[in-house]
Amino acid sequence: MCSINGFNFNNLELVKKMANYSESRGPDKNKSIVIDNFSFSFNLLAISSLNIENSIQPISNNKYVMLFNGEIYNSFELCKKYNLDSNFDSDTEFLFKFINIFHIDKINELEGMFAISIFEIETEKIYLIRDKFGTKPLYYYYDNSSFIFSSHINSFFLHENLKKNINPIALQTYLKFGYSLGSQSFFNNIFKVDPGEIITFDNKFKKISKTFFKNIQEKDFFEYNSFSKYISNSFIAETPLGLLLSGGLDSNVLLYEFLSNKSKDKINTFSTSFLNVESKYNEDSYMAKKVALETGINHHNFEISFKKFKDVYEESYSVLYEPKLNKSTTIYYLMMEYLKKNNFKAIISGDGSDEMFLGYNKHIFIKKILSILNKKDLMKLIELRNYKGVSFLLKNINFIIKKDSYGLFDLYQTQENISLPRNTISYLKKYFKNLIKDNHVINEFINYELNSWLIEDSLMIKDNLGMNFGVETRFPFLQHSILNSLEPYDISQKVDKVGKTLLRNSYKNKIPNYILNKKKTGWEIPINWLLDKDIQSIKKSKIFDKDFTSFLKDYEVNINTSRLNDIKYSNSLFSLSCWLKRNYF
Secondary structure, three states: OOEEEEEOOOOHHHHHHHHHHOHHHOEOEEEEEEEOOEEEEEEEOOOOOOOHHHHOOOEEOOOEEEEEEEEEOOHHHHHHHOOOOOOOOOHHHHHHHHHHHHOOOOHHHOOEEEEEEEEEOOOOEEEEEEOOOOOOOOEEEEOOOOEEEEOOHHHHHHOOOOOOOEOHHHHHHHHHHOOOOOOEOOEOOEEEOOOOEEEEEEOOOOEEEEEEOOOOOOOOOOOHHHHHHHHHHOOOOOOOEEEEOOOOHHHHHHHHHHHHHOOHHHOEEEEEEEOOOOHHHHHHHHHHHHHHHHHOOEEEEEEEOHHHHHHOHHHHHHOOOOOOOOOOHHHHHHHHHHHHHOOOOEEEOOOOHHHHHOOOHHHHHHHHHHHHHHHOOHHHHHHHHHOOOHHHHHHHHHHHHHOOHHHHHHOOOOOOOOOOOHHHHHHHHHHHOOOOOOOOHHHHHHHHHHHOHHHHHHHHHHHHHHHHOOOEEEOOOOOHHHHHHHOOOOHHHHOOOOOOHHHHHHOOOOOOHHHHOOOOOOOOOOHHHHHOHHHHHHHHHHHOOHHHHHHHHHOOOOOOHHHOOOHHHHHHHHHHHHHHHHHOO
Protein backbone atom coordinates (compact mmCIF):
# COMPACT_ATOMS: atom_id res chain seq x y z
CA MET A 1 0.00 0.00 0.00
CA CYS A 2 1.12 3.62 0.15
CA SER A 3 1.13 6.76 2.26
CA ILE A 4 -0.23 10.21 1.40
CA ASN A 5 0.48 13.55 3.12
CA GLY A 6 -0.30 17.20 2.47
CA PHE A 7 -1.26 20.63 3.76
CA ASN A 8 -2.33 24.11 2.66
CA PHE A 9 0.95 25.98 3.11
CA ASN A 10 4.42 25.99 1.55
CA ASN A 11 6.88 23.85 3.47
CA LEU A 12 8.72 21.35 1.31
CA GLU A 13 11.03 20.30 4.13
CA LEU A 14 8.12 19.39 6.43
CA VAL A 15 6.18 17.43 3.83
CA LYS A 16 9.38 15.51 2.98
CA LYS A 17 9.78 14.66 6.67
CA MET A 18 6.22 13.33 6.72
CA ALA A 19 7.04 11.09 3.76
CA ASN A 20 10.22 9.86 5.42
CA TYR A 21 8.35 9.09 8.64
CA SER A 22 5.84 6.84 6.86
CA GLU A 23 8.38 5.21 4.53
CA SER A 24 7.42 1.67 5.64
CA ARG A 25 3.99 2.20 4.06
CA GLY A 26 5.67 2.75 0.69
CA PRO A 27 9.38 1.88 0.56
CA ASP A 28 9.71 1.67 -3.24
CA LYS A 29 9.85 5.42 -3.97
CA ASN A 30 8.70 8.75 -2.56
CA LYS A 31 8.05 12.18 -4.03
CA SER A 32 7.30 15.59 -2.54
CA ILE A 33 6.09 18.74 -4.34
CA VAL A 34 4.84 22.28 -3.70
CA ILE A 35 2.14 23.72 -5.98
CA ASP A 36 0.69 27.20 -5.40
CA ASN A 37 1.69 27.19 -1.73
CA PHE A 38 0.18 23.74 -1.17
CA SER A 39 2.55 20.89 -0.19
CA PHE A 40 2.11 17.17 -0.93
CA SER A 41 4.15 13.97 -0.50
CA PHE A 42 3.72 10.31 -1.34
CA ASN A 43 5.30 6.95 -0.55
CA LEU A 44 4.87 4.13 -3.10
CA LEU A 45 4.46 0.40 -2.48
CA ALA A 46 4.37 -0.97 -6.04
CA ILE A 47 2.01 -3.97 -6.34
CA SER A 48 -0.59 -3.66 -9.11
CA SER A 49 1.97 -2.17 -11.49
CA LEU A 50 5.75 -2.38 -11.45
CA ASN A 51 5.94 0.66 -13.73
CA ILE A 52 7.02 2.96 -10.94
CA GLU A 53 7.10 6.09 -13.08
CA ASN A 54 3.42 5.65 -13.97
CA SER A 55 2.51 4.93 -10.35
CA ILE A 56 4.52 7.54 -8.49
CA GLN A 57 2.54 10.43 -7.10
CA PRO A 58 1.53 13.20 -6.62
CA ILE A 59 0.09 13.08 -10.13
CA SER A 60 -1.00 16.45 -11.49
CA ASN A 61 -2.03 18.65 -14.41
CA ASN A 62 -3.29 22.25 -14.63
CA LYS A 63 -6.57 21.20 -12.98
CA TYR A 64 -5.90 18.66 -10.21
CA VAL A 65 -3.24 17.24 -7.92
CA MET A 66 -4.10 13.71 -6.79
CA LEU A 67 -2.73 11.39 -4.10
CA PHE A 68 -4.08 7.85 -3.90
CA ASN A 69 -3.42 5.09 -1.39
CA GLY A 70 -5.05 1.80 -2.36
CA GLU A 71 -6.27 -0.45 -5.15
CA ILE A 72 -9.15 0.04 -7.63
CA TYR A 73 -10.72 -3.29 -8.61
CA ASN A 74 -13.25 -2.29 -11.29
CA SER A 75 -11.32 0.13 -13.50
CA PHE A 76 -11.89 -1.84 -16.70
CA GLU A 77 -15.62 -2.23 -15.99
CA LEU A 78 -15.93 1.53 -15.50
CA CYS A 79 -14.06 2.17 -18.73
CA LYS A 80 -16.50 -0.07 -20.55
CA LYS A 81 -19.54 1.47 -18.84
CA TYR A 82 -18.58 5.05 -19.70
CA ASN A 83 -16.75 4.35 -22.98
CA LEU A 84 -13.41 5.51 -21.58
CA ASP A 85 -9.92 4.82 -22.86
CA SER A 86 -8.74 1.62 -21.16
CA ASN A 87 -5.11 2.13 -22.14
CA PHE A 88 -3.44 2.74 -18.79
CA ASP A 89 -0.54 1.14 -16.92
CA SER A 90 -1.76 1.49 -13.35
CA ASP A 91 -4.92 2.12 -11.34
CA THR A 92 -3.34 5.45 -10.34
CA GLU A 93 -3.33 6.50 -13.99
CA PHE A 94 -6.92 5.28 -14.45
CA LEU A 95 -8.16 7.05 -11.32
CA PHE A 96 -6.62 10.36 -12.33
CA LYS A 97 -8.30 10.16 -15.76
CA PHE A 98 -11.60 9.20 -14.10
CA ILE A 99 -11.46 12.20 -11.74
CA ASN A 100 -10.56 14.58 -14.57
CA ILE A 101 -13.72 13.51 -16.40
CA PHE A 102 -16.20 13.11 -13.52
CA HIS A 103 -14.62 15.15 -10.70
CA ILE A 104 -15.82 13.37 -7.49
CA ASP A 105 -19.38 12.80 -8.74
CA LYS A 106 -18.92 9.10 -9.44
CA ILE A 107 -16.49 8.20 -6.66
CA ASN A 108 -19.22 5.99 -5.17
CA GLU A 109 -18.91 3.65 -8.18
CA LEU A 110 -15.30 2.76 -7.39
CA GLU A 111 -14.77 -0.75 -6.03
CA GLY A 112 -11.66 -1.33 -4.02
CA MET A 113 -9.76 -0.11 -1.01
CA PHE A 114 -8.67 3.48 -1.02
CA ALA A 115 -7.88 6.76 0.69
CA ILE A 116 -7.72 9.63 -1.82
CA SER A 117 -6.73 13.28 -1.73
CA ILE A 118 -7.69 15.62 -4.59
CA PHE A 119 -6.53 19.23 -4.76
CA GLU A 120 -8.58 21.32 -7.19
CA ILE A 121 -6.17 24.07 -8.23
CA GLU A 122 -8.61 26.74 -9.43
CA THR A 123 -10.98 26.57 -6.44
CA GLU A 124 -8.23 25.80 -3.90
CA LYS A 125 -10.30 22.96 -2.49
CA ILE A 126 -8.86 19.78 -1.01
CA TYR A 127 -11.06 16.66 -1.01
CA LEU A 128 -10.28 13.71 1.28
CA ILE A 129 -12.10 10.48 0.42
CA ARG A 130 -12.12 7.12 2.20
CA ASP A 131 -13.72 3.93 0.85
CA LYS A 132 -17.04 2.70 2.25
CA PHE A 133 -15.46 -0.06 4.32
CA GLY A 134 -12.70 2.09 5.81
CA THR A 135 -9.93 -0.31 4.78
CA LYS A 136 -7.23 2.39 4.64
CA PRO A 137 -6.58 4.99 7.37
CA LEU A 138 -6.79 8.72 6.64
CA TYR A 139 -6.42 11.46 9.28
CA TYR A 140 -6.72 15.24 9.16
CA TYR A 141 -6.12 18.33 11.29
CA TYR A 142 -8.00 21.63 10.96
CA ASP A 143 -7.70 24.81 13.07
CA ASN A 144 -9.62 27.41 11.03
CA SER A 145 -6.51 28.25 8.99
CA SER A 146 -4.22 25.21 8.63
CA PHE A 147 -5.42 21.97 7.06
CA ILE A 148 -3.13 18.93 7.22
CA PHE A 149 -3.78 15.30 6.24
CA SER A 150 -1.82 12.05 6.42
CA SER A 151 -2.10 8.27 6.32
CA HIS A 152 -0.11 8.06 9.56
CA ILE A 153 -1.33 9.68 12.77
CA ASN A 154 2.15 10.47 14.10
CA SER A 155 3.19 12.38 10.97
CA PHE A 156 1.22 15.42 12.14
CA PHE A 157 3.52 16.02 15.08
CA LEU A 158 6.50 16.69 12.86
CA HIS A 159 4.88 20.14 12.64
CA GLU A 160 6.48 22.13 15.45
CA ASN A 161 3.23 23.84 16.48
CA LEU A 162 1.18 20.66 16.90
CA LYS A 163 1.32 19.11 20.35
CA LYS A 164 0.27 15.63 21.43
CA ASN A 165 -2.74 15.82 23.74
CA ILE A 166 -4.81 12.73 24.46
CA ASN A 167 -8.47 12.89 23.44
CA PRO A 168 -10.61 11.86 26.48
CA ILE A 169 -13.52 10.68 24.29
CA ALA A 170 -11.27 8.29 22.34
CA LEU A 171 -9.66 7.07 25.57
CA GLN A 172 -13.03 6.36 27.18
CA THR A 173 -14.46 4.54 24.17
CA TYR A 174 -11.25 2.50 23.94
CA LEU A 175 -11.43 1.42 27.59
CA LYS A 176 -15.03 0.28 27.11
CA PHE A 177 -14.98 -1.16 23.59
CA GLY A 178 -11.33 -1.88 22.79
CA TYR A 179 -10.87 0.80 20.11
CA SER A 180 -11.60 4.46 19.50
CA LEU A 181 -14.66 4.90 17.36
CA GLY A 182 -15.80 7.17 14.54
CA SER A 183 -14.04 10.40 13.65
CA GLN A 184 -12.41 10.84 17.07
CA SER A 185 -8.76 9.76 17.07
CA PHE A 186 -6.62 9.29 20.17
CA PHE A 187 -5.14 12.78 19.81
CA ASN A 188 -7.09 15.99 20.27
CA ASN A 189 -7.80 17.83 16.99
CA ILE A 190 -6.63 14.93 14.83
CA PHE A 191 -9.68 13.39 13.16
CA LYS A 192 -10.35 10.30 11.08
CA VAL A 193 -12.14 10.51 7.76
CA ASP A 194 -15.11 8.22 8.32
CA PRO A 195 -15.71 5.27 5.94
CA GLY A 196 -17.55 6.48 2.85
CA GLU A 197 -17.00 10.12 3.80
CA ILE A 198 -15.82 13.04 1.66
CA ILE A 199 -14.14 15.88 3.58
CA THR A 200 -13.97 19.14 1.61
CA PHE A 201 -11.60 21.87 2.75
CA ASP A 202 -12.13 25.25 1.04
CA ASN A 203 -8.87 27.15 1.41
CA LYS A 204 -10.27 30.48 0.18
CA PHE A 205 -12.84 30.61 2.97
CA LYS A 206 -10.93 28.36 5.40
CA LYS A 207 -14.02 26.20 5.86
CA ILE A 208 -14.55 22.46 6.05
CA SER A 209 -17.64 20.46 5.06
CA LYS A 210 -18.57 16.77 5.15
CA THR A 211 -20.69 14.55 2.91
CA PHE A 212 -21.07 10.81 2.37
CA PHE A 213 -21.12 8.71 -0.79
CA LYS A 214 -24.47 8.35 -2.48
CA ASN A 215 -25.67 4.75 -2.30
CA ILE A 216 -25.85 2.91 -5.59
CA GLN A 217 -29.53 2.14 -6.10
CA GLU A 218 -29.25 -0.98 -8.26
CA LYS A 219 -29.53 -4.06 -6.07
CA ASP A 220 -29.13 -7.27 -8.05
CA PHE A 221 -29.74 -10.55 -6.26
CA PHE A 222 -26.65 -12.46 -5.22
CA GLU A 223 -25.45 -14.60 -8.11
CA TYR A 224 -22.30 -16.70 -8.41
CA ASN A 225 -20.94 -15.43 -11.73
CA SER A 226 -21.09 -11.79 -10.67
CA PHE A 227 -19.65 -12.59 -7.24
CA SER A 228 -16.80 -14.56 -8.83
CA LYS A 229 -16.00 -11.61 -11.10
CA TYR A 230 -15.91 -9.15 -8.18
CA ILE A 231 -13.58 -11.41 -6.20
CA SER A 232 -11.31 -12.06 -9.19
CA ASN A 233 -10.96 -8.34 -9.88
CA SER A 234 -9.19 -7.94 -6.55
CA PHE A 235 -6.39 -10.32 -7.58
CA ILE A 236 -4.79 -7.95 -10.11
CA ALA A 237 -1.12 -7.53 -9.28
CA GLU A 238 2.29 -7.72 -10.89
CA THR A 239 3.95 -8.82 -7.67
CA PRO A 240 3.19 -12.23 -6.12
CA LEU A 241 -0.03 -12.32 -4.07
CA GLY A 242 -0.29 -14.56 -1.04
CA LEU A 243 -3.47 -15.91 0.53
CA LEU A 244 -4.10 -16.42 4.26
CA LEU A 245 -5.49 -19.97 4.19
CA SER A 246 -7.35 -21.70 7.02
CA GLY A 247 -9.82 -24.54 7.34
CA GLY A 248 -12.72 -22.13 7.01
CA LEU A 249 -15.12 -21.43 4.16
CA ASP A 250 -14.01 -17.88 3.39
CA SER A 251 -10.34 -18.47 2.61
CA ASN A 252 -11.19 -21.62 0.63
CA VAL A 253 -13.68 -19.66 -1.47
CA LEU A 254 -10.87 -17.23 -2.23
CA LEU A 255 -8.53 -20.13 -3.00
CA TYR A 256 -11.06 -21.57 -5.47
CA GLU A 257 -11.21 -18.22 -7.26
CA PHE A 258 -7.41 -18.01 -7.18
CA LEU A 259 -7.19 -21.44 -8.84
CA SER A 260 -9.68 -20.29 -11.48
CA ASN A 261 -7.49 -17.31 -12.37
CA LYS A 262 -3.89 -18.34 -11.81
CA SER A 263 -1.72 -21.37 -12.44
CA LYS A 264 -0.99 -23.54 -9.39
CA ASP A 265 2.72 -22.78 -9.40
CA LYS A 266 1.97 -19.06 -8.93
CA ILE A 267 -0.33 -19.54 -5.94
CA ASN A 268 1.17 -19.15 -2.49
CA THR A 269 -0.88 -19.76 0.64
CA PHE A 270 0.05 -19.11 4.25
CA SER A 271 -1.15 -20.48 7.57
CA THR A 272 0.08 -20.37 11.15
CA SER A 273 0.57 -23.16 13.65
CA PHE A 274 1.67 -23.07 17.27
CA LEU A 275 4.44 -25.23 18.74
CA ASN A 276 3.90 -27.38 21.84
CA VAL A 277 0.21 -26.63 22.34
CA GLU A 278 -3.07 -28.55 22.34
CA SER A 279 -4.03 -29.83 18.89
CA LYS A 280 -7.26 -27.79 18.85
CA TYR A 281 -5.23 -24.62 18.29
CA ASN A 282 -3.74 -26.07 15.10
CA GLU A 283 -6.90 -27.48 13.49
CA ASP A 284 -6.99 -24.70 10.91
CA SER A 285 -3.37 -25.29 9.90
CA TYR A 286 -4.02 -29.06 9.55
CA MET A 287 -6.97 -28.34 7.25
CA ALA A 288 -4.98 -25.79 5.26
CA LYS A 289 -2.17 -28.34 4.71
CA LYS A 290 -4.72 -30.93 3.57
CA VAL A 291 -6.26 -28.53 1.04
CA ALA A 292 -2.81 -27.52 -0.18
CA LEU A 293 -1.79 -31.13 -0.78
CA GLU A 294 -5.01 -31.86 -2.68
CA THR A 295 -4.72 -28.78 -4.90
CA GLY A 296 -0.94 -28.85 -5.42
CA ILE A 297 -0.35 -25.21 -4.51
CA ASN A 298 2.69 -23.71 -2.80
CA HIS A 299 1.78 -23.70 0.88
CA HIS A 300 3.81 -22.08 3.65
CA ASN A 301 3.09 -22.98 7.26
CA PHE A 302 4.61 -20.52 9.70
CA GLU A 303 5.38 -22.21 13.03
CA ILE A 304 5.16 -19.85 16.00
CA SER A 305 6.89 -20.71 19.24
CA PHE A 306 6.13 -19.17 22.61
CA LYS A 307 9.56 -17.51 22.54
CA LYS A 308 8.79 -15.74 19.25
CA PHE A 309 5.45 -14.64 20.69
CA LYS A 310 7.01 -13.32 23.90
CA ASP A 311 9.90 -11.54 22.17
CA VAL A 312 7.63 -9.23 20.16
CA TYR A 313 4.64 -9.11 22.52
CA GLU A 314 5.18 -5.52 23.63
CA GLU A 315 6.43 -4.28 20.25
CA SER A 316 3.39 -5.57 18.37
CA TYR A 317 0.98 -3.36 20.33
CA SER A 318 3.21 -0.29 20.34
CA VAL A 319 3.46 0.07 16.53
CA LEU A 320 -0.31 0.42 16.06
CA TYR A 321 -1.46 3.92 15.07
CA GLU A 322 -3.97 3.82 17.94
CA PRO A 323 -4.27 1.27 20.79
CA LYS A 324 -6.33 -1.92 20.27
CA LEU A 325 -6.88 -4.66 22.83
CA ASN A 326 -7.19 -7.56 20.31
CA LYS A 327 -5.33 -10.53 21.83
CA SER A 328 -4.30 -11.80 18.38
CA THR A 329 -2.30 -8.66 17.55
CA THR A 330 1.06 -10.31 18.23
CA ILE A 331 0.29 -13.23 15.88
CA TYR A 332 -0.66 -10.82 13.08
CA TYR A 333 2.60 -8.96 13.71
CA LEU A 334 4.64 -12.16 13.39
CA MET A 335 2.81 -13.21 10.21
CA MET A 336 3.42 -9.84 8.53
CA GLU A 337 7.09 -10.01 9.52
CA TYR A 338 7.26 -13.54 8.06
CA LEU A 339 5.69 -12.37 4.77
CA LYS A 340 8.19 -9.53 4.55
CA LYS A 341 11.11 -11.92 5.07
CA ASN A 342 9.74 -14.10 2.27
CA ASN A 343 9.53 -11.10 -0.09
CA PHE A 344 5.73 -10.88 -0.29
CA LYS A 345 4.27 -7.39 -0.62
CA ALA A 346 0.57 -8.32 -0.64
CA ILE A 347 -1.68 -10.86 1.07
CA ILE A 348 -5.37 -11.72 0.56
CA SER A 349 -7.65 -12.10 3.60
CA GLY A 350 -11.24 -13.28 4.05
CA ASP A 351 -12.16 -10.54 6.55
CA GLY A 352 -15.70 -9.21 6.22
CA SER A 353 -17.35 -12.39 4.93
CA ASP A 354 -18.75 -13.38 8.34
CA GLU A 355 -20.33 -9.96 8.78
CA MET A 356 -21.80 -9.79 5.26
CA PHE A 357 -22.91 -13.40 4.76
CA LEU A 358 -23.74 -14.04 8.44
CA GLY A 359 -21.30 -16.65 9.63
CA TYR A 360 -21.29 -16.24 13.39
CA ASN A 361 -23.24 -18.32 15.90
CA LYS A 362 -25.11 -15.22 17.01
CA HIS A 363 -26.62 -14.97 13.53
CA ILE A 364 -27.98 -18.51 13.84
CA PHE A 365 -29.53 -17.60 17.21
CA ILE A 366 -31.07 -14.45 15.75
CA LYS A 367 -32.73 -16.53 13.05
CA LYS A 368 -34.13 -18.93 15.65
CA ILE A 369 -35.43 -16.14 17.85
CA LEU A 370 -37.03 -14.20 14.99
CA SER A 371 -38.68 -17.37 13.68
CA ILE A 372 -40.12 -18.13 17.12
CA LEU A 373 -41.29 -14.55 17.60
CA ASN A 374 -42.99 -14.58 14.21
CA LYS A 375 -44.83 -17.78 15.14
CA LYS A 376 -45.56 -16.42 18.63
CA ASP A 377 -44.37 -19.73 20.06
CA LEU A 378 -43.35 -18.60 23.53
CA MET A 379 -42.67 -22.13 24.77
CA LYS A 380 -39.92 -22.59 22.19
CA LEU A 381 -38.51 -19.22 23.16
CA ILE A 382 -38.34 -20.38 26.78
CA GLU A 383 -36.54 -23.53 25.61
CA LEU A 384 -33.84 -21.32 24.10
CA ARG A 385 -33.19 -19.45 27.32
CA ASN A 386 -30.26 -21.68 28.27
CA TYR A 387 -28.37 -21.02 25.06
CA LYS A 388 -25.33 -18.89 25.72
CA GLY A 389 -25.85 -15.37 24.44
CA VAL A 390 -29.61 -15.57 23.86
CA SER A 391 -30.41 -12.73 26.29
CA PHE A 392 -27.78 -10.63 24.49
CA LEU A 393 -29.43 -11.33 21.14
CA LEU A 394 -32.93 -10.64 22.41
CA LYS A 395 -31.73 -7.24 23.54
CA ASN A 396 -30.11 -6.67 20.15
CA ILE A 397 -33.36 -7.36 18.34
CA ASN A 398 -35.29 -5.21 20.79
CA PHE A 399 -32.96 -2.27 20.20
CA ILE A 400 -33.21 -2.69 16.42
CA ILE A 401 -37.00 -2.79 16.52
CA LYS A 402 -37.04 0.30 18.72
CA LYS A 403 -34.38 1.96 16.51
CA ASP A 404 -32.34 2.67 19.64
CA SER A 405 -28.96 3.06 17.94
CA TYR A 406 -26.83 3.77 21.01
CA GLY A 407 -28.53 1.03 23.02
CA LEU A 408 -27.65 -1.47 20.32
CA PHE A 409 -24.04 -0.37 20.00
CA ASP A 410 -23.58 -0.35 23.77
CA LEU A 411 -24.09 -4.12 23.71
CA TYR A 412 -20.84 -4.46 21.79
CA GLN A 413 -18.82 -3.32 24.77
CA THR A 414 -15.84 -5.52 25.57
CA GLN A 415 -15.34 -4.14 29.07
CA GLU A 416 -18.16 -4.33 31.58
CA ASN A 417 -18.62 -1.99 34.53
CA ILE A 418 -16.97 0.96 32.78
CA SER A 419 -19.36 3.88 32.65
CA LEU A 420 -19.00 6.64 30.08
CA PRO A 421 -19.27 10.38 30.72
CA ARG A 422 -22.28 12.19 29.33
CA ASN A 423 -20.34 13.94 26.55
CA THR A 424 -18.93 10.61 25.29
CA ILE A 425 -22.39 9.02 25.25
CA SER A 426 -23.69 12.07 23.40
CA TYR A 427 -20.92 11.70 20.81
CA LEU A 428 -21.67 8.00 20.27
CA LYS A 429 -25.41 8.60 19.97
CA LYS A 430 -24.86 11.31 17.40
CA TYR A 431 -22.44 9.19 15.39
CA PHE A 432 -24.69 6.14 15.19
CA LYS A 433 -28.10 7.74 14.86
CA ASN A 434 -28.10 7.40 11.07
CA LEU A 435 -27.12 3.72 10.92
CA ILE A 436 -30.66 2.42 11.40
CA LYS A 437 -32.52 3.47 8.26
CA ASP A 438 -35.29 0.93 7.74
CA ASN A 439 -37.09 -2.00 9.33
CA HIS A 440 -34.99 -4.68 7.68
CA VAL A 441 -33.67 -6.14 10.93
CA ILE A 442 -30.80 -8.22 9.65
CA ASN A 443 -29.49 -5.54 7.28
CA GLU A 444 -29.27 -3.14 10.20
CA PHE A 445 -27.49 -5.76 12.30
CA ILE A 446 -24.94 -6.15 9.49
CA ASN A 447 -24.62 -2.38 9.33
CA TYR A 448 -23.55 -2.25 12.96
CA GLU A 449 -21.03 -5.05 12.63
CA LEU A 450 -19.45 -3.51 9.53
CA ASN A 451 -19.22 -0.06 11.12
CA SER A 452 -17.84 -0.98 14.51
CA TRP A 453 -15.16 -3.49 15.41
CA LEU A 454 -14.58 -4.88 11.88
CA ILE A 455 -13.20 -1.53 10.74
CA GLU A 456 -11.66 -0.15 13.89
CA ASP A 457 -10.21 -3.42 15.16
CA SER A 458 -9.68 -6.10 12.52
CA LEU A 459 -9.01 -4.00 9.39
CA MET A 460 -6.93 -1.31 11.07
CA ILE A 461 -4.77 -3.84 12.91
CA LYS A 462 -3.98 -5.64 9.65
CA ASP A 463 -3.28 -2.37 7.87
CA ASN A 464 -1.05 -0.94 10.60
CA LEU A 465 0.94 -4.12 11.21
CA GLY A 466 1.23 -4.93 7.51
CA MET A 467 2.41 -1.42 6.67
CA ASN A 468 4.99 -1.66 9.45
CA PHE A 469 6.66 -4.24 7.19
CA GLY A 470 5.56 -2.87 3.81
CA VAL A 471 2.92 -5.59 3.29
CA GLU A 472 -0.56 -4.80 1.92
CA THR A 473 -3.62 -6.78 3.03
CA ARG A 474 -6.56 -6.97 0.61
CA PHE A 475 -10.13 -7.86 1.58
CA PRO A 476 -11.95 -9.11 -1.57
CA PHE A 477 -15.29 -9.66 0.22
CA LEU A 478 -15.52 -5.98 1.16
CA GLN A 479 -17.06 -4.59 -2.01
CA HIS A 480 -20.29 -2.59 -2.08
CA SER A 481 -21.56 -4.50 -5.14
CA ILE A 482 -21.43 -7.69 -3.08
CA LEU A 483 -23.08 -6.02 -0.09
CA ASN A 484 -25.86 -4.58 -2.30
CA SER A 485 -26.55 -8.02 -3.77
CA LEU A 486 -27.17 -9.40 -0.26
CA GLU A 487 -29.61 -6.72 0.91
CA PRO A 488 -32.78 -8.17 -0.74
CA TYR A 489 -32.52 -11.36 1.36
CA ASP A 490 -33.95 -11.85 4.83
CA ILE A 491 -32.20 -13.83 7.53
CA SER A 492 -33.97 -17.12 6.77
CA GLN A 493 -32.36 -17.05 3.32
CA LYS A 494 -28.92 -16.16 4.65
CA VAL A 495 -28.59 -18.55 7.59
CA ASP A 496 -29.04 -22.30 8.01
CA LYS A 497 -27.67 -24.55 10.75
CA VAL A 498 -24.11 -23.42 10.08
CA GLY A 499 -24.69 -19.98 8.56
CA LYS A 500 -23.58 -18.40 5.24
CA THR A 501 -26.25 -20.24 3.27
CA LEU A 502 -25.88 -18.16 0.11
CA LEU A 503 -22.12 -18.51 0.02
CA ARG A 504 -22.15 -22.24 0.80
CA ASN A 505 -24.78 -23.00 -1.84
CA SER A 506 -22.76 -21.11 -4.45
CA TYR A 507 -19.69 -23.27 -3.82
CA LYS A 508 -21.24 -26.74 -3.68
CA ASN A 509 -19.19 -29.08 -5.86
CA LYS A 510 -16.49 -26.42 -6.06
CA ILE A 511 -14.73 -26.82 -2.72
CA PRO A 512 -14.34 -29.97 -0.56
CA ASN A 513 -17.36 -31.03 1.50
CA TYR A 514 -15.22 -31.25 4.64
CA ILE A 515 -14.70 -27.49 4.25
CA LEU A 516 -18.19 -26.70 3.00
CA ASN A 517 -19.95 -28.47 5.89
CA LYS A 518 -17.51 -27.51 8.63
CA LYS A 519 -18.98 -25.49 11.49
CA LYS A 520 -17.26 -22.25 12.26
CA THR A 521 -14.62 -22.73 14.94
CA GLY A 522 -12.82 -19.40 14.87
CA TRP A 523 -9.09 -18.71 14.94
CA GLU A 524 -7.55 -18.67 18.40
CA ILE A 525 -4.15 -18.26 19.94
CA PRO A 526 -3.23 -20.59 22.82
CA ILE A 527 -4.85 -19.34 25.99
CA ASN A 528 -2.00 -20.78 28.06
CA TRP A 529 0.43 -18.40 26.37
CA LEU A 530 -1.64 -15.43 27.50
CA LEU A 531 -1.74 -16.80 31.03
CA ASP A 532 1.96 -17.74 31.18
CA LYS A 533 3.88 -16.23 34.09
CA ASP A 534 6.39 -14.52 31.76
CA ILE A 535 3.61 -12.84 29.79
CA GLN A 536 1.84 -11.88 33.01
CA SER A 537 5.07 -10.37 34.25
CA ILE A 538 5.47 -8.32 31.05
CA LYS A 539 1.87 -7.17 31.33
CA LYS A 540 2.11 -6.13 34.95
CA SER A 541 5.37 -4.24 34.38
CA LYS A 542 3.58 -2.17 31.73
CA ILE A 543 0.32 -1.78 33.63
CA PHE A 544 2.07 -0.60 36.81
CA ASP A 545 4.64 1.50 34.97
CA LYS A 546 5.06 4.80 36.81
CA ASP A 547 4.30 7.01 33.81
CA PHE A 548 1.24 4.94 32.93
CA THR A 549 -0.30 4.93 36.41
CA SER A 550 0.26 8.68 36.59
CA PHE A 551 -1.46 9.06 33.20
CA LEU A 552 -4.47 7.02 34.35
CA LYS A 553 -4.74 9.12 37.49
CA ASP A 554 -4.79 12.30 35.40
CA TYR A 555 -7.74 10.91 33.43
CA GLU A 556 -9.48 9.55 36.54
CA VAL A 557 -9.08 5.91 35.53
CA ASN A 558 -8.52 3.40 38.32
CA ILE A 559 -6.85 0.01 37.87
CA ASN A 560 -9.11 -2.74 39.20
CA THR A 561 -6.49 -5.17 40.48
CA SER A 562 -9.09 -7.86 41.11
CA ARG A 563 -9.74 -8.03 37.33
CA LEU A 564 -6.15 -8.34 36.11
CA ASN A 565 -6.63 -12.08 35.50
CA ASP A 566 -9.37 -11.15 33.00
CA ILE A 567 -7.52 -11.28 29.68
CA LYS A 568 -9.64 -8.61 27.99
CA TYR A 569 -9.33 -6.20 30.88
CA SER A 570 -5.58 -6.65 31.38
CA ASN A 571 -4.97 -6.58 27.61
CA SER A 572 -6.77 -3.26 27.27
CA LEU A 573 -4.48 -1.70 29.89
CA PHE A 574 -1.37 -3.42 28.56
CA SER A 575 -1.98 -2.35 24.96
CA LEU A 576 -2.68 1.22 26.04
CA SER A 577 0.49 1.35 28.13
CA CYS A 578 2.64 -0.04 25.27
CA TRP A 579 1.18 2.45 22.81
CA LEU A 580 1.55 5.44 25.13
CA LYS A 581 5.18 4.57 25.90
CA ARG A 582 6.08 4.65 22.20
CA ASN A 583 3.76 7.38 20.94
CA TYR A 584 3.07 9.79 23.79
CA PHE A 585 5.32 9.78 26.87
